[in-house]
Structure formats: C-alpha cells, structure tokens
Amino acid sequence: MPQKLTDTAIRTAKPKEKPWKLTDGGGLYVLVSPTGGKLWRLKYRYGGKEKLLALGAYPFVSLKDARVRAIAAKELLARGIDPSAERKAAKVEATAAALTFEKVAREWYAKQLGKWTPRHASGVLRRLEVHAFPELGARPIAELGAPDFLAVLHKVEKTGHIETARRVAQICGQVTRYARLTGIVPADAASGLTEALTARPAQHFAAITEPEKVGHLLRAIDEYQGEPSTCYALRILPYVFIRSSELRGATWDEIDLEKAEWLIPAERMKMKRPHIVPLARQVVELFASMRQFSGDRQLVFPGLASASRPITDVCLLNALRRMGYARGEMTIHGFRSMASTLLNEQGYNRDWIERQLAHCEKNAVRAAYNHAEYLPERRRMMQEWADYLDGLRAGAEV
Structure with a gap:
C-alpha cells in the first residue's frame, strides 16, 4: 500500500529538469515543476476517459485541504457528475453574477460614443442613471426578465413621463441586445418593451403647408427687421429645410458658393453622417449677402453675445412670434414639414425628399455611402423648389 504524503515531504521536494509527481493515493498528487512550483492534481476517470482536475497550489492549498477537495470531487463522481464540468459551470455562474446590468450598460455605452453627438450621449447616460440603474443596475443582467424592466418603466409612466418611459425602454x-450578441445572455429580455407601454400621443410640429399661407409667411420673413444673422437664417431656412441646429452652426468652410454646395460634416448631423445640401441660385445669393455681415468670422450666423457662438433657436422662434405666428401655427422645425408635404404632393420621388431631409437610412452599410445619393436629382429638385417658393412669395396661384 503506497505511503501517504506528509507536509514535510512536499515542503522539502526539490525541482528536477522535468516535472515529477508526489502521489498521495486515490489519484491525488503534487506536480513539482522545474521552476519549483507545486500544484495539486486529481486524476480520475469519467465517461471512460482519464481526466485531471486542478485543486490549487501548495502551500496555499494545504495537504489537508487538498484531500478535502479530492473527496468532494469523488462525491460528485459517485453521483454521476463530472467535477471539471461542474467547476466550469460554477465559474460561468459566478461570471454572470458579476456582470450586472450597470456594468454591461456602461460597456455598451462606451462603444456607442463615437457615433453619437455629445448631447445625445449625455441624454442616454442620464436616463440610465436616473431611471434604470437605481433598481436594475446592481442586479446580474442574466437574471433580468421583461417583467423587471417593465416594473421600472411603468413607474416612470406613472409620473406622467410617457415619452421618457419609451426612451428608457429603447x-x-x-443594452440587452448587446449582451445577447456578445454572449453574455442567451436572449434579449428587453426586446419590444414599448409594446407594453402607454401609446404616446402623436407629436406634430406646427407647420404651414397651404401654398397661399406659405407665400404670406415668406413675405413676412422678407419684411422682418432684425439682426442680420436672424434675418438671413430665416430667409435661407425655407429653401434648404435642414434642422435648425445644422443651419445655425454653419461655418463658411462648409459652404462652396462656386459649386453651389454645402457639405455639413458628420459631427454636426443628428445621425453622425455627412450631408450634402445643393444650393439653389437664390440661396447662393443669400449666403453671398450674409458674408458682408459675418466678415472673416468662422460662423455664418454669429450670435449677438459672442461671435464664436451661433444664434439660438430662441432668436428664430422669437422672430416668428413677432411676425404674428403663434406656437400652434408655425415652428422652426415646421419648415421641414412644409417642404416634405408640398414636395410629396407635387409628386417628387420620395427617396429624393427623404435623402434631402437627411432622414436615417436603415441599412447601415448603404448609409455610410449615401450622403451624395441622388445628388443630381436633388440638385434639380432644390432649384425647382426655390423657384416654386419665389412664385408663392410673389403671390402666384400654384
């Protein structure tokens, strides 16, 4: 019968050129490496195959502890369980427990920053920190189900913030879709949550779309007396129908008056993709006139308080209000709705209109290359649109 190991025998064992074993019986032994390391191993058979189970390193795992661990492993074998598989499962479970919703959410958030504007990124993080993390953040993401998320979302709804609840759900x-794609969880528990939320009321930006009233609006803009930045921004906006922030933040290096083209860089666009705006003859003339006011400044529409900051939405809105257009009648965003409605009614290709509005392209690969898509057609459409607006301004019955 082989002699059992002793602490003295293990402690005084010297390394050799090749790894060698100090056996304790029952498959338990110490593997002495050439560098002097002493590792506990348990040899066993499972499913007809010989396998090894690591039990730790000596002296951190003592002889007594190693024997206890070996006995525990053999008890699993007696119940038909592979100790190695059991250990792997325990590690996976421990890892899953460590991957909390907040940890995964912040990892996902960090990977999205490159394609978001600072303002959007700030909004996403704020919604997570205010609404999701307090109740879900510390919980393992693998344990969360749809009811857990809905409990949080319904609480937000009860405060009357219907749209916020929908944003948090999205x-x-x-986050859970990212967790599924990266193998953290097997299923996307938060998919389709908005279907279980209160339907949001339809949101419509007030816009003038009747041709005769559009003509009145254009004449009112022309007659408005105010700061040059505000006046010219309002005169240009109906022709180009881009977002207010994209117009107000325009810089002269984006605009090529000779090519009659305005290239708005990705970082200034809502969807972080470059956007080309063909400039009609009338718009080129307006920009050229505005140049004499902004001079050598970088911004096309500098604000009153600081030449390094553009005019604000409030400036444009106040101008509309002074012209007599109430909140429920016309908004700055309404110029986009006005163009979209009238161009569609006139039968222009919907793809041309959507591309000119810089609406999001669902196909990500296509979106990366489509900033110049339909450019010849859009150039013609934009000139015809400008001529149409001039006709309405002159009182033509179109």
Missing part, C-alpha cells in the same frame, strides 16, 4: 433594449 435604451434597455439596446
């Missing part, structure tokens, strides 16, 4: 859905 963010949670993106």
Whole structure:
C-alpha cells in the first residue's frame, strides 16, 4: 500500500529538469515543476476517459485541504457528475453574477460614443442613471426578465413621463441586445418593451403647408427687421429645410458658393453622417449677402453675445412670434414639414425628399455611402423648389 504524503515531504521536494509527481493515493498528487512550483492534481476517470482536475497550489492549498477537495470531487463522481464540468459551470455562474446590468450598460455605452453627438450621449447616460440603474443596475443582467424592466418603466409612466418611459425602454433594449450578441445572455429580455407601454400621443410640429399661407409667411420673413444673422437664417431656412441646429452652426468652410454646395460634416448631423445640401441660385445669393455681415468670422450666423457662438433657436422662434405666428401655427422645425408635404404632393420621388431631409437610412452599410445619393436629382429638385417658393412669395396661384 503506497505511503501517504506528509507536509514535510512536499515542503522539502526539490525541482528536477522535468516535472515529477508526489502521489498521495486515490489519484491525488503534487506536480513539482522545474521552476519549483507545486500544484495539486486529481486524476480520475469519467465517461471512460482519464481526466485531471486542478485543486490549487501548495502551500496555499494545504495537504489537508487538498484531500478535502479530492473527496468532494469523488462525491460528485459517485453521483454521476463530472467535477471539471461542474467547476466550469460554477465559474460561468459566478461570471454572470458579476456582470450586472450597470456594468454591461456602461460597456455598451462606451462603444456607442463615437457615433453619437455629445448631447445625445449625455441624454442616454442620464436616463440610465436616473431611471434604470437605481433598481436594475446592481442586479446580474442574466437574471433580468421583461417583467423587471417593465416594473421600472411603468413607474416612470406613472409620473406622467410617457415619452421618457419609451426612451428608457429603447435604451434597455439596446443594452440587452448587446449582451445577447456578445454572449453574455442567451436572449434579449428587453426586446419590444414599448409594446407594453402607454401609446404616446402623436407629436406634430406646427407647420404651414397651404401654398397661399406659405407665400404670406415668406413675405413676412422678407419684411422682418432684425439682426442680420436672424434675418438671413430665416430667409435661407425655407429653401434648404435642414434642422435648425445644422443651419445655425454653419461655418463658411462648409459652404462652396462656386459649386453651389454645402457639405455639413458628420459631427454636426443628428445621425453622425455627412450631408450634402445643393444650393439653389437664390440661396447662393443669400449666403453671398450674409458674408458682408459675418466678415472673416468662422460662423455664418454669429450670435449677438459672442461671435464664436451661433444664434439660438430662441432668436428664430422669437422672430416668428413677432411676425404674428403663434406656437400652434408655425415652428422652426415646421419648415421641414412644409417642404416634405408640398414636395410629396407635387409628386417628387420620395427617396429624393427623404435623402434631402437627411432622414436615417436603415441599412447601415448603404448609409455610410449615401450622403451624395441622388445628388443630381436633388440638385434639380432644390432649384425647382426655390423657384416654386419665389412664385408663392410673389403671390402666384400654384
């Protein structure tokens, strides 16, 4: 019968050129490496195959502890369980427990920053920190189900913030989808949560779309007396129908008056993709006139308080209000709705209109290359649109 190991025998064992074993019986032994390391191993058979189970390193795992661990492993074998598989499962479970919703959400958030504007990124993080993390953040993401997310979302709804609840639901859905794609969880528990939320009321930006009233609006803009930045921004906006922030933040290096083209860089666009705006003859003339006011400044529409900051939405809105257009009648965003409605009514290709509005392209690969898509057609459409507006301004019956 082989002699059992002793602490003295293990402690005084010297390394050799090749690894060698100090056996304790029952498959338990110490593997002495050439560098002097002493590792506990248990040899056993499972499913007809010989396998090894690591039990730790001596002296951190003592002889007594190693024997206890070996006995525990053999008890699993007696119940038909592979100790190695059991250990792997325990590690996976421990890892899953460590991957909390907040940890995964912040990892997902960090990977999205490159394609978001600072303002959007700040909004996403704020919604997570205010609404999701307090109740879900510390919980393992693998344990969360749809009811857990809905409990949080319904609480937000009860405060009357219907749209906020929907935004938080969308963010949670993106986080769990990321977790599924990266193998953290097997299923996307927060997918489709908005279907279980209160339907949001339809949101319409007030816009003038009747041709005769459009003509009145254009004449009112022409007659408005105010600061040059505000006046010219309002005169240009109906022709180009881009977002207010994209117009107000325009810089002269983006605009090529000779080519009659305005290239708005990706970082200034809502969807972080470059956008080309063909400039009609009338717009080129307006920009050229505005140049004499902004001079050598970088911004096309500098603000009153600081030449390094553009005019604000409030400036444009106040101008509309002074012209007599109430909040429920016309908004700055309404110029986009006005163009979209009238161009569609006139039968222009919907793809041309959507591309000119810089609406999001669902196909990500296509979106990366489509900033110049339909450019010849859009150039013609934009000139015809400008001529149409001039006709309405002159009182033509179109």
